[in-house]
Amino acid sequence: MQNEAARLQCPNERCKAANNESDKYCQQCGTFIPKLYLWAVGSGIEEYRVGEVAAERYLLKSERLFLDTKPGLPPETQPYEITTTTKPYLRLIPYRLQVPQVYGFLLGHANSEILLLEAPIYSQATPMAGQLLPTLYDAWQKATSLRQLHWLWQIAQLWQPLSSERVVSSLLDLQLLRVEGSLVRLLQLQADQSSQPTLAELGQLWLELVDQAQPNIAEFLHQLCGSMLKGVLSTDALVTALDRGITEIGRSQARKLVVSTYTDPGPTRQRNEDACYPSSGTTITSPTPALAIVCDGIGGHEGGNVASQLAVDILQQVKQLPLDDINLDATTLSHELEHFVRVANDQISQRNDNEHRFGRQRMGTTLIMALERAHEMYITHVGDSRAYWITRTGCHQLTLDDDVASREVRLGYSLYRNALAQASSGSLVQALGMSSSAALHPTVQRFVLDENSIFLLCSDGLSDYDRVEEYWDTAILPAINGNIPEADVVARLVEISNTQNGHDNVTVVLVSCKVEYSEPAIPLSVTLVEDIAHCHERDNTAKAIAYRKEQTKVNLTSTRRLSLPIVLGAILLLMGGGLLTYFLLGLNRRNQPLSYPTMLSPIASPTEPPITPSVAASTLSVGTLVQINRQIDLEQNPNAIAASTSQSQIAQVPTNGILKVTGKKENLQQGDLLRLKFLCVTNNTADLNASPNATQLQQNTTLQTIQLGQEGWIDQTTLLPNIEKTLGQTRSNSCPISTNSTMPTP
Structure with missing residues (x-):
């Protein structure tokens, strides 16, 4: 017994x-x-x-x-x-x-x-259930060229975060590197010794795999390891080289995608606050591009359904990104996806402000979005709606909920399962529309498609109580094998949610990916490594961008000869000072932004330079004049710094308003506060790059329009993205643009 x-x-x-x-x-x-x-x-x-x-x-x-x-x-x-x-x-x-x-x-x-x-073990749905996954070394020889590069790419992606925790030596032990299909999974972490491992050591380890690599990539990997041993590649350059290799090899892959959606209010809710794209009940084969979105509204009758639908309406416009453009590299695309998320956040947040919603009255929404581009899938996430990746070997939760429990673990305070048992562990720490974009941190992940799989996007109406983990092998796995249509899977998952959970709305979007791969006839070029190594020697960031745009080798000698005149010119410009110099510096942008639909207002990302003309915070001293490029709200109470929000009066400055900084209160921890005085509005939009509605005054009557000469306070970080340009300093309180200017009407 x-x-x-x-x-x-x-x-x-x-x-x-x-x-x-x-x-x-x-x-x-x-x-x-x-x-x-x-x-x-x-x-x-x-x-x-x-x-x-x-x-x-x-x-x-x-x-x-x-x-x-x-x-x-x-x-x-x-x-x-x-x-x-x-x-x-x-x-x-x-x-x-x-x-x-x-x-x-x-x-x-x-x-x-x-x-x-x-532990990384085989799931119960496989014949090897309960056994450890094989090592990368044992599985290496039988893998395709695409998968071999994919495995190394994942290791390169882990190098920096593991280095920051001083456990990067874990990537130098082939016994700790396990693989599950296309995924690399570590068995455990290994603490670094006194000296931190280098990429040269990683290159030495990878040389053990080169002899058994697929012929199409063997020479490429040999060249890559040689560059690592010489120390001419940074971590970013290593990832870029592998990225380029995957892109070239991925051209030999054919894909068929099916997107199927369904949303339901559930048995206990009167209103469905979820929204999705494509619309509910839709099944699309081979959409171009393949895009799927799930938003779960927050705010009940206060407008959760409005927030979720507004987010979907804005975010589906990522289809207009030039996804076929080879100059749109993965890093840039990730930044653009973050940009769209911030735009959606600001649209919802602005509506909350216009309707005087505060605290729990503010409407918001979670977000999970999948965008397929060639051989990759991009997953963008905010909140607690989830994405799962289902393959023949397992079901993997890709996203981490933005809740209190996850935050406790990130900070190193608690184990995840213990954090879940604490009070308010499921409370969200961020969602779209609840605060400004400066405080929003969306997550964008990238996955290489090298096997038949399904990406499941869902609201917590399904994911609660581990229903996905319970039913993936019986309800979803058959679709990978072609035994059941995707629309039937979606309908079955909604039924499971309503009968097994039933406490919330439910939205399910299935993105089925079927992959056919054949080894390319032409070996991968080693010049990819050589060019990227040269880029790193000269200027890793600037030259990598030039490489992506020009796809030609860089003449380092001629480039260096040009550097001296450029430096001297910059010094002369700085010595010139004055208004003209600052204006020219304001036009010195990192890149021209991609063209967006007119309804989208560019906003600054905290992880990259602002898309709008840049303005240094130090220039906003008392007396500075600024012109804004969209409507902003000021607190008119002169004592707003000390007053509570309820005591302040909010007034709106219209687009193209001219403001003067009349006061400044420095706060190193929370950001400086500026006191601004409203001088006038300019209607001269010939050189402002303004939107079609830029000259219209605020039509919303819920907020009063600020009057000529009135003053109010604003957070400096909120003001900076709204500045079109600065107009120098003045002691006068008169409008610097006396012609073509107007005053707002009450």
Whole structure:
């Protein structure tokens, strides 16, 4: 008879019946039983014997591999503490697709601390269920050229974040590098020694794989490793080289995509606050481009449905990006996706402000968006709507909820499963429309498509209570094998949500990707590595951009000869000073922005230079005149710095208003506050690059229009993206543009 202590306890608190390891559902009550296999790290583990149950719950299946027999209970953490060994796992939770998370602790026989990690093992849906995934070295020889490059690309992407936590040596141990289909997954983290590993050491390790690489990429990889050994490649240059290689090899791939959608209010809600794109009930084969969006509104009857639909209307315009343009590299595209998210955020936030919504009355929305481009899928995320990646070997949650629990883990304060048990753990820390774009941090992830798979986007009406993890193998996996249409899968998932959860609206979008790959006839050119190495030697950022645009080799000698005149010219311009010099500097932009629909107003991203003409914060001293390029709100209460929000009066300055900085209060922690005086409005738009509505005054009567001579306060970080240009300094309070100017009417 089987040892009862080694059997799985039903997670249902009212049942707790013992079940066999092979049971997916409790034999008595039918509750889903998750299988949590854990990899043990630490000293003292060798004293446990296979078949022994540690701490009355962890069954040792094989060397260092445990099974939690009580998956319904949170792991015990007392009297253990978060140590320097544990923190890197927690801080790297944004990379949990590749980096394991700490599930709990176990006390060794010698009172040593043992970490229990969520191990990279085969899922229950495969014949190898419960076994560790193969090492990258063992799987390398049978992989395609595209997959081999994809694996190395993932390792290169992990180099910098693991270096920051001093665990990058984990990428130098082939026994720790496991693979699941196209994914690289680490078995555990390994602390760096006194000297931090270098890319040269990584290149030396990769040389062990070159001899068994596919012929089409063998010479390319040999050249790449040589450049790494010479130290002529930075981490960014390494990623760029692999990126270019994947792009070239990916041209041999043919893809067929199907997008299917469905949204439903659910059995208990009167209103559906979810929205999706394409519209609900749609199934599209091979759309160009393949785009899918799910938004879950926040705010109930206060307007959650309005916010979600507004976000979808704006974000679907990413279709107008030049996705076929080879100059649009992955980094730029990621920034453009962030830009669209910030535009949607500002549109919703502005509507909240116009309708005087504060606190919990503000409407907002979560976001999950998938955009396919050639051999890649871009996932953009804000809030707690989720994206899952389903392959023949497993189901992977791609996004990390923007909630209190995840924040606690990111900061290294708590294990994730323990954080989930805390009060308000599911409260969102960010969503679209709740605050300014300066405080918004959308996540953009990129995945290479090299196998048949499905991307599932859904609101929490489905993802709550782990319904995706429970049903992926029976409801979704058959679609990958072509045994069920995508529309039927979507309908089935909505039914599961309504019958098994039923507490919320539900929206499901399925993006099915079928891939046909054949090895290219022409080997990958080694000049990709040579050109990028030269770019790095000269100027990694500037030359990489030039490489993407020109696709030609750079003449470093002639470029250096040009640098001296440029520097001298810059010095002369700075010495000239005055208004003309500053105006010229304002036009010195990083790049011309991509063309957007006229309804979209460019906004500055905190991770890149503003798209609008740049204005240095230091120039906004008392007496400076500025011209704004869109309507902004000022607090008219002269004591607004000390007053509460409810005591302040909000007034609106119309587009093209001329303002004078009359006061400034410095605050290094929260940002400077500026007092502005309204002088006039200019109607001369010939050189302002204004939108068609730039000369119209505010039509919304919910906010009063500021009057000539009135003053108000504004956060400097809020003002800067709205400035068209500065007009120098003056002691006068008269309008500097006396012609073609108007005053707002009350």
